[in-house]
Amino acid sequence: MDLNIDFGYLISLIPDLLPFIPLTLFLAIVTMVIAVVLGMGIALVLRSGLPVLTHLAFTYVSFFRAIPSLVQLFLIYYGLPQIFPALSGMTAIAAAILGLSLKQAAYLAEIFRAALGSVDKGQMEACLSVGMTRVQAFRRVILPQAIRNAIPATGNQFIGLIKETSLAFTLGVVELFAQGRILAASSLRFFETYLALALLYWAMIIIYTFIQQAIEKKIERPYQS
Amino acid sequence: MITVKNLKKRFGDNVVLDGINLEVKEGEVLAIIGPSGSGKSTLLRCLNLLEKPDEGELIIGDKQLDVHKMSSKKIYQLRQQTAMVFQHYNLFKNKTALENVTEALIIAKKIKKPEAEKIAMKILNQVGLEDKVHQYPVTLSGGQQQRVGIARALAVNPYAILFDEPTSALDPEWVSEVLQVIKKIAEQNSTMIIVTHEMQFAEEVADRVIFMADGNIVEENTPKEIFHNPQSPRTKQFLRRVGSGEEDV
Numbered sequence: 497m498d499l500n501i502d503f504g505y506l507i508s509l510i511p512d513l514l515p516f517i518p519l520t521l522f523l524a525i526v527t528m529v530i531a532v533v534l535g536m537g538i539a540l541v542l543r544s545g546l547p548v549l550t551h552l553a554f555t556y557v558s559f560f561r562a563i564p565s566l567v568q569l570f571l572i573y574y575g576l577p578q579i580f581p582a583l584s585g586m587t588a589i590a591a592a593i594l595g596l597s598l599k600q601a602a603y604l605a606e607i608f609r610a611a612l613g614s615v616d617k618g619q620m621e622a623c624l625s626v627g628m629t630r631v632q633a634f635r636r637v638i639l640p641q642a643i644r645n646a647i648p649a650t651g652n653q654f655i656g657l658i659k660e661t662s663l664a665f666t667l668g669v670v671e672l673f674a675q676g677r678i679l680a681a682s683s684l685r686f687f688e689t690y691l692a693l694a695l696l697y698w699a700m701i702i703i704y705t706f707i708q709q710a711i712e713k714k715i716e717r718p719y720q721s
Numbered sequence: 722m723i724t725v726k727n728l729k730k731r732f733g734d735n736v737v738l739d740g741i742n743l744e745v746k747e748g749e750v751l752a753i754i755g756p757s758g759s760g761k762s763t764l765l766r767c768l769n770l771l772e773k774p775d776e777g778e779l780i781i782g783d784k785q786l787d788v789h790k791m792s793s794k795k796i797y798q799l800r801q802q803t804a805m806v807f808q809h810y811n812l813f814k815n816k817t818a819l820e821n822v823t824e825a826l827i828i829a830k831k832i833k834k835p836e837a838e839k840i841a842m843k844i845l846n847q848v849g850l851e852d853k854v855h856q857y858p859v860t861l862s863g864g865q866q867q868r869v870g871i872a873r874a875l876a877v878n879p880y881a882i883l884f885d886e887p888t889s890a891l892d893p894e895w896v897s898e899v900l901q902v903i904k905k906i907a908e909q910n911s912t913m914i915i916v917t918h919e920m921q922f923a924e925e926v927a928d929r930v931i932f933m934a935d936g937n938i939v940e941e942n943t944p945k946e947i948f949h950n951p952q953s954p955r956t957k958q959f960l961r962r963v964g965s966g967e968e969d970v
């Protein structure tokens with residue numbers, strides 16, 4: 497049987513695809529930064545017990561975790577400008593970042609809430625008892641310990657997000673996946689092209705995993721006997 | 722002077738402090754003993770305002786707080802008058818022994834880091850930990866952790882130090898080193914309130930002992946009187962049970 501895989505062609509595709517990795521990473525990183533800030537805000541509200549706000553935060557998490565990413569991107573990019581004409585100037589990249597961050601924030605809020613919740617209550621009490629304010633305690637003692645708790649799950653979310661950025665192609669953003677499709681369509685060498693794409697995503701995730709391990713190692717230092 | 726007037730605290734229907742009145746003079750060491758659940762920890766936690774009292778008035782040094790006129794500023798000010806040593810140490814897990822002690826100095830008291838470290842080193846030296854200052858809590862024994870906890874409380878130079886069963890979570894082998902450190906501090910004329918199950922220690926270190934039961938102060942006297950000539954039947958019964966049975970000598 498002739499498998500008819502042209503590895504030479506596969507390798508020759510890499511230089512054509514590499515220039516699109518920065519945009520993919522840009523989408524993932526900007527989305528993540530927004531989502532971390534938003535997710536932390538929501539997590540704090542969820543823990544605050546404030547009557548109306550907590551309910552809103554809970555609804556937010558429930559909604560954005562439930563709808564498919566694709567529906568959400570279309571809702572934002574094609575739907576919102578219909579209701580708010582001022583938004584018709586929104587670029588596809590902005591829409592993709594907005595959509596993905598709103599969703600990502602919902603997941604992160606749950607992760608952060610659990611991470612904050614599993615910091616021993618005695619830590620806050622110790623801070624207060626030596627005259628620190630709640631804000632000081634949060635910044636200096638609670639948050640660093642919560643970050644440690646949150647890193648593994650947050651890292652998984654980020655890996656998921658790198659892959660989800662490929663959905664941006666549906667809005668016409670030419671990121672890594674979209675470029676792959678373009679190349680495949682012109683060469684009709686689907687297998688080689690998509691395999692090249694798969695390998696590139698894999699490489700990105702491997703590199704990120706290394707980075708995360710280094711971060712974890714640093715963060716874990718105080719807790720290792 | 723610490724003055725507690727008619728302090729009340731309940732959790733739901735459970736009345737835990739039933740109108741406590743108490744005075745502690747400056748430089749006095751007060752020990753609180755009593756059965757489990759009698760409200761000893763809650764009393765300390767109310768003094769440190771980790772628990773909000775329902776009723777009463779607290780005066781610690783020159784700061785006063787009426788429970789019905791609490792503001793977060795007043796809570797903060799009164800809380801700064803005391804520092805707590807916890808049963809389970811509660812050291813900041815993400816910080817070294819030295820950082821545990823300097824943290825409040827730098828962050829709350831706004832003392833410059835080199836100066837804070839100088840103060841901390843001096844106190845860690847006092848509690849015998851000068852060679853452990855750069856270690857993280859997980860690498861310290863229970864006794865060492867508790868000594869850091871004591872150093873942390875001492876460092877902020879509070880009007881009074883509150884100890885909540887400082888040795889009851891320790892393996893027996895570490896108890897005496899911690900008790901020694903507390904004794905040393907007591908001798909330096911610090912105002913201290915110590916909740917403890919170590920009767921012999923209470924007798925040695927305290928100027929005065931309070932026996933609590935069911936949210937009330939049942940008996941209050943010098944250690945000698947409480948331990949060797951208790952008046953209340955409840956005190957007698959308690960002392961018999963904890964095996965400090967000298968009351969019937």
Ligand SMILES: Nc1ncnc2c1ncn2[C@@H]1O[C@H](COP(=O)(O)OP(=O)(O)OP(=O)(O)O)[C@@H](O)[C@H]1O
Nearest residue numbers: 732735737755756757758759760761762763764886
């Ligand atoms: N946060 C809380 N919520 C509800 N009930 C509480 C809380 N803290 C303490 N209690 C109750 O208050 C009572 C007194 O508790 P406290 O911890 O003050 O007793 P204690 O004298 O320190 O006992 P021990 O010697 O076991 O430490 C107990 O019945 C306890 O169950």
Ligand SMILES: [Mg+2]
Nearest residue numbers: 761762763886
């Ligand atoms: Mg207790």
